[in-house]
Amino acid sequence: MHVALRNLSGDPIKVDGKDVMPEVNKVLAQIEKFTNEVLSGKRTGVTGKKIKNIVAIGIGGSYLGPEYLATAMGSYAKEGMNLRFVANVDATDFAEKTADLNPEETMVVIISKTFTTAETMQNAKTARQWLLDGLNNHADAIKKHMIAVSTAEELVRDFGIDTANMFGFWDWVGGRYSATSAVGAVPLSLYVGFENFRKVLEGAHWMDDHFRTAPLEQNIPVLSALIDIWNINFLGHQTRALLPYAQGLAKLPAHTQQVEMESNGKQVLINGQDVDFETGEVVFGEPGTNGQHSFYQLIHQGTQVIPADFIGFVRPQYELGADTAETVSHHRELMTNFLAQPDALAFGSSNSVRAKNFPGNRPSSSMLLNELTPFTAGLLLAWTEHRAAVKGFVWGINSFDQFGVELGKVLGKDHRGRMLQFNTDGTINTKGLNASTATLLTSILKGQLPG
Ligand code: F6P
Numbered sequence: 357m358h359v360a361l362r363n364l365s366g367d368p369i370k371v372d373g374k375d376v377m378p379e380v381n382k383v384l385a386q387i388e389k390f391t392n393e394v395l396s397g398k399r400t401g402v403t404g405k406k407i408k409n410i411v412a413i414g415i416g417g418s419y420l421g422p423e424y425l426a427t428a429m430g431s432y433a434k435e436g437m438n439l440r441f442v443a444n445v446d447a448t449d450f451a452e453k454t455a456d457l458n459p460e461e462t463m464v465v466i467i468s469k470t471f472t473t474a475e476t477m478q479n480a481k482t483a484r485q486w487l488l489d490g491l492n493n494h495a496d497a498i499k500k501h502m503i504a505v506s507t508a509e510e511l512v513r514d515f516g517i518d519t520a521n522m523f524g525f526w527d528w529v530g531g532r533y534s535a536t537s538a539v540g541a542v543p544l545s546l547y548v549g550f551e552n553f554r555k556v557l558e559g560a561h562w563m564d565d566h567f568r569t570a571p572l573e574q575n576i577p578v579l580s581a582l583i584d585i586w587n588i589n590f591l592g593h594q595t596r597a598l599l600p601y602a603q604g605l606a607k608l609p610a611h612t613q614q615v616e617m618e619s620n621g622k623q624v625l626i627n628g629q630d631v632d633f634e635t636g637e638v639v640f641g642e643p644g645t646n647g648q649h650s651f652y653q654l655i656h657q658g659t660q661v662i663p664a665d666f667i668g669f670v671r672p673q674y675e676l677g678a679d680t681a682e683t684v685s686h687h688r689e690l691m692t693n694f695l696a697q698p699d700a701l702a703f704g705s706s707n708s709v710r711a712k713n714f715p716g717n718r719p720s721s722s723m724l725l726n727e728l729t730p731f732t733a734g735l736l737l738a739w740t741e742h743r744a745a746v747k748g749f750v751w752g753i754n755s756f757d758q759f760g761v762e763l764g765k766v767l768g769k770d771h772r773g774r775m776l777q778f779n780t781d782g783t784i785n786t787k788g789l790n791a792s793t794a795t796l797l798t799s800i801l802k803g804q805l806p807g
Pocket of ligand 1: 467532
């Protein structure tokens with residue numbers, strides 16, 4: 357149902373018989389108004405200073421999609437605006453992202469569908485204290501410097517955030533499919549302006565429409581998914597490399613990892629039966645040409661075959677260097693590699709020295725777009741989502757749940773209980789733990805390694 361978030365067609369989309377479009381459009385209008393007020397300086401911090409730093413706190417689907425889009429649209433940032441993401445509960449993330457920020461000029465946005473995710477809530481509490489300390493406990497410090505994106509209004513209120521500054525979404529939006537909801541709309545509109553975020557929606561809507569209407573043999577997400585299935589289930593290649601030749605797509609592999617691996621890492625069919633074929637795939641990648649100087653060797657000559665996706669652009673985001681008879685620009689230099697790598701993989705080269713022999717016959721796909729803009733960033737986002745969903749449909753698994761992630765959370769809660777017990781009475785409770793985990797917990801609580 358996440359396609360409703362960017363349904364610009366004017367047609368209704370119903371969930372349980374109710375058209376959700378009026379609510380979707382209402383939240384978008386609320387975001388447009390709020391973000392315009394911040395960017396124009398009408399809505400300032402408590403000391404009257406203009407807000408110029410946005411710290412987005414969230415994890416998983418409440419982080420990776422927005423970070424991918426922000427990185428793709430860095431060249432569209434409003435003058436003087438900074439956007440930083442804090443996801444990890446490791447204090448290094450918060451400490452280093454905020455070290456050079458002035459709370460008077462900073463707005464923190466807490467992004468969490470449930471508003472209960474442990475890492476996000478811990479970072480949110482730290483941010484709340486950071487703002488209060490930095491703003492002399494001003495009565496309006498939280499009201500003016502902290503906002504929320506969530507489905508859980510009551511929890512947002514209990515946390516102390518004014519719900520007038522909360523931007524909602526709905527249960528029918530899955531976390532990793534939520535980048536075009538308020539989850540992405542709020543931080544990105546504060547960074548690049550609502551008009552540019554709307555172009556992301558237009559690009560995603562373009563791909564949604566193409567996916568819904570194009571014949572299967574011309575349908576880009578369907579073809580991509582079927583090639584994946586061919587590689588995974590018929591050729592046995594269960595790892596895929598995503599290799600964008602654009603620095604702006606540096607975070608697309610990380611976002612795709614969550615979309616693919618959290619959606620399709622499943623071993624039970626929707627009807628409850630065990631699967632007896634491979635599902636899911638490991639996705640990894642780096643922007644070109646960086647990856648060439650790192651892991652491409654294994655893709656070229658390793659014993660595993662790793663199908664690769666190349667993405668390139670006709671025009672660069674920045675024109676640097678000149679195309680002359682003697683030199684090529686940065687972009688053309690980048691594109692020489694985009695052209696060369698798929699051929700090297702496909703055709704290889706024979707050499708009398710065995711170690712220099714490239715076998716070739718390694719599959720890849722290349723996608724060429726005009727330019728990395730908010731529109732194409734949105735289009736690629738929707739391509740990624742539909743590609744994963746098509747595989748789920750073909751395999752008969754549910755791409756929209758993630759029970760595996762939950763076990764780790766339950767075990768984590770158990771350890772938090774043991775740590776709280778230590779804080780209270782100094783007891784190191786290792787009851788029920790295996791020897792290895794007991795040793796690790798003991799070391800962490802004692803603050804030193806054993807022996
Ligand atoms: O990692 C598990 C998960 O539930 C993801 O699916 C989700 O995107 C993430 O946690 C964050 O959840 P929330 O938005 O509720 O904080």
